[in-house]
Amino acid sequence: MAHEELNRQVRQDLRVTDRTSHRRLREQGSTSREDLDAVLRAGFVCHLGVIVDNAPMVVPTVYGVDFVSRTLYLHGSVASRSLVRAPESTVCVTVTHIDGLVLARSVFEHGVNYRSAMVYGVPRLLTHRTDRRGLLTGLRVLTEHCAPGQWEYARRPSAKELAATTVLALPLDEASVKLRSGPPDDGDGPDAQLGLWAGVLPLRTVWDDPEPDPALTAGVRVPPHVSGRGHRTAP
């Protein structure tokens, strides 16, 4: 009871502050490494924010994480023009998973169940000239994070391809996580008496069956590391 009162007090305080950052009891900020790693493991596309000509630019791109060296890798090309112009500049990498729509009794309490991580830092640009070994490591981590098994299976980059590739390496030093899960927050308020349905409409991302390239030579079978992902919740 004391706990419930405390919660109500906290919620009241939060209600008047910034709505999305801190607004709900079931929405939590976390700086735990475990939460961060779980969010990063559960995806392979991030949104990279850079500053170009004094304006923010947000670009979707694939990423991969080496959880031992605690490094996040990105294809450098996506940001290379801005980073060449402004080296040593901070980027923001955001990874988001949407788990459902929170349908409350009131429009005001509507929201989204989600898991999201933000990583800030100044990335290192890896090229075949400056750090060939680092570049290869980055490409391997990127490939295996997105498509486990493909680094062994597919043809690896040639010298010419490596010369045309840059990778960004971002340390996982400065990061935060935000999560929300569970039902709407107005189940114990006056709106609960309105007799309206409330709940969550869950959203799920799944892999479908692999679609072979129509140009594929007849008789080439789907390798198990690819077929094994079908019909499973992604990734």
Added chain:
Amino acid sequence: MAHEELNRQVRQDLRVTDRTSHRRLREQGSTSREDLDAVLRAGFVCHLGVIVDNAPMVVPTVYGVDFVSRTLYLHGSVASRSLVRAPESTVCVTVTHIDGLVLARSVFEHGVNYRSAMVYGVPRLLTHRTDRRGLLTGLRVLTEHCAPGQWEYARRPSAKELAATTVLALPLDEASVKLRSGPPDDGDGPDAQLGLWAGVLPLRTVWDDPEPDPALTAGVRVPPHVSGRGHRTAP
């Protein structure tokens, strides 16, 4: 044949430029309004980029679009602190749908099938003080875009709730779209002879069955506008 040679020429040119922005024949930039609207209609969460203390900040947040007035609405709270500090500042709103992993014969040709839109602009901040009617319109558009039917069904915002709410309105004037679909691009190159499997691993987002709030009064049934979304490809 002439067409194929032209394609090969173009591809060769693209290969040496920026990898993600322009690298592939099947990856296309578009400035068509139809493509833009289709990408925006197919989602309800965007990544908003703003500049805070000279660093980019990328925040996931819900959005809604009024396709008649061609206005994109966002919850203002998410960016209000930065926008109050720097009004009249440009933001970047990016919406991305991931449709599959492109598994090529070579690591270099791996990629993602996706649809993505970027909208740039200086948003107007709508509050109950400056534009109560605009604020209500924005909230209705946001609600109906994310959860069609809920603006009629749920309790609408009270005066107190409106006072605690801000909405950003961004005109759809400056926007671009990027799309990639189809199989890998190395089916007609020398790597096609490697005998490796290649294709696409499709990714799909689906709504699951609604989960009622455990606090729900017994006997309240899921309204049709909610139950009708279950098991359909989102949104």
